[in-house]
Amino acid sequence: MGYVPDVEALRLLRAVFETGSISAAARERGVTQQSASARLRAMERSLGLELLLRSPHGVTATPAGEVFASWADDLLHAADRLETGVDQLRGESGRELAVAASQTVAAHLLPHWLVTLRTTQQAAGRPPTEVRLLTANSADTCERVRSGAASIGFIESPEPLTDLWSRVIAxxxxxxxxxxxxxxxxxxxxxxxxxxxxxxxxxxxxxxxxxxxxxxxxxxxxxxxxxxxxxxxxxxxxxxxxxxxxxxxxxxxxxxxxxxxxxxxxxxxxxxxxxxxPITAIWRGTARDLTPVARELLEAARAA
Incomplete structure (x- = not known):
């Protein structure tokens, strides 16, 4: 077939399935609804498949769309790793870290972990990482990690997660x-x-x-x-x-x-x-997909 995937179109498709709306997916990806619709239709034409059922009440996946999206997840995880790797080569990976945390962790545990992280980085002669904290409940923290809004999250819910890598730290x-x-x-x-x-x-x-x-x-x-x-x-x-x-x-x-x-x-x-x-750290991918600075924070948390 010779189809070359449009990674941004795949991300739009994933956002549509998560939100149930092309307009909501467009807002999440920072594009207009018109642009998002055109990109999705172009992908459907290239594939020769109908991926979405559109109606006045929203959109749902076709059977072919569900299968295609599950296959596309592997490619998107690889694209995320590639972007992370490029950032590391540019020396940008340590400048900022988005961390999502449930309220108990954010208020009573994370501050000590961040002090430990900063001390470790300064002792190694490296500039401290700027941490952007996203506070929510455990369910919303999982969603922020799934969407890529946060590189790592910390939750208190004991329920197992099948789509995120996790490690109990406390x-x-x-x-x-x-x-x-x-x-x-x-x-x-x-x-x-x-x-x-x-x-x-x-x-x-x-x-x-x-x-x-x-x-x-x-x-x-x-x-x-x-x-x-x-x-x-x-x-x-x-x-x-x-x-x-x-x-x-x-x-x-x-x-x-x-x-x-x-x-x-x-x-x-x-x-x-x-x-x-349990207090559990979560991230997308596998153990090897954790970014270096997120791994440093995880080690600070485990040491504490």
């Missing part, structure tokens, strides 16, 4: 906390079943903290926990709501360490094994 304990005048604060221990049956102050779906708690309850009790009493956007809001007596919460021991030390919250002993979750 463990984090989840604890139950309440207001200091809550009835649980004076009890020797509370059963896991009682906590699981209680509506908690929780993060949104996609949060690593919320998902880790759900999986623990499902695994140990064989049922999901009760629906949250209220859903809030960040740990600071949750801590304030708990301190105000709204409801208990399950949070990282790192997040509530100061509140417990200063007596703003009380930790509840739960009659079960410790609730631990």
């Amino acid at each position: 463990r984090d304990e989840l604890v139950v906390v309440v207001a200091t005048d809550h009835p649980w604060a004076s009890r020797d221990a509370v059963g896991l079943d009682e906590v699981a049956a209680t509506g908690l102050v929780a993060r949104e779906r996609g949060s690593g903290t919320r998902r880790a708690w759900e999986l623990v309850v499902e695994g140990r009790l064989g049922r999901p926990p009760a629906e949250p009493a209220i859903v809030l956007a960040n740990a600071a809001a949750i801590r304030s709501a708990v301190a105000g007596g709204l409801a208990p919460a399950v949070l990282s021991s790192r997040v509530v360490a100061d509140d417990l030390r200063l007596g703003r919250l009380a930790r509840v002993a739960v009659a079960t094994e410790p609730i631990l979750r």
Whole structure:
């Protein structure tokens, strides 16, 4: 056939499948909708295949489009590695690193890792890397790594990932906390079943903290926990709501360490094994596809 792939058209196609819209894919790739549509149609003509079913409600992949896209992923990963390699040859790979991290990691772990990275680079006589931090929940962090918006990500969700390379670098304990005048604060221990049956102050779906708690309850009790009493956007809001007596919460021991030390919250002993979750580094490709500076950050995190 002699077809020479248009890499940017392949990236557009992947973005269309991810977003379900040519206009959204065009915005993601930084081109106009007209240009994106023309490029995709040109690729379909070159292939002699219909890849997309277009309708007023959006676009979906044809069976041929799904197969073609799965084959194209290998080529796109190779193109990404080529671009990274060229940047390294130009000496540009160490100038900036985009890092996506879930909230607990970004607030309580990443700052120390970045100090370690900077110290290591300065000791080697190299200019420190400029790090651009993208903070989100664990699910959104995965999406930013998948899209290439971040070179490496750090998440708290314990669920395995099949499309990203991952490495566990630390463990984090989840604890139950309440207001200091809550009835649980004076009890020797509370059963896991009682906590699981209680509506908690929780993060949104996609949060690593919320998902880790759900999986623990499902695994140990064989049922999901009760629906949250209220859903809030960040740990600071949750801590304030708990301190105000709204409801208990399950949070990282790192997040509530100061509140417990200063007596703003009380930790509840739960009659079960410790609730631990992994802190996991994720990136696209395989172990060898991690950029040198991202590998340095990973080693700083593991050392810490």
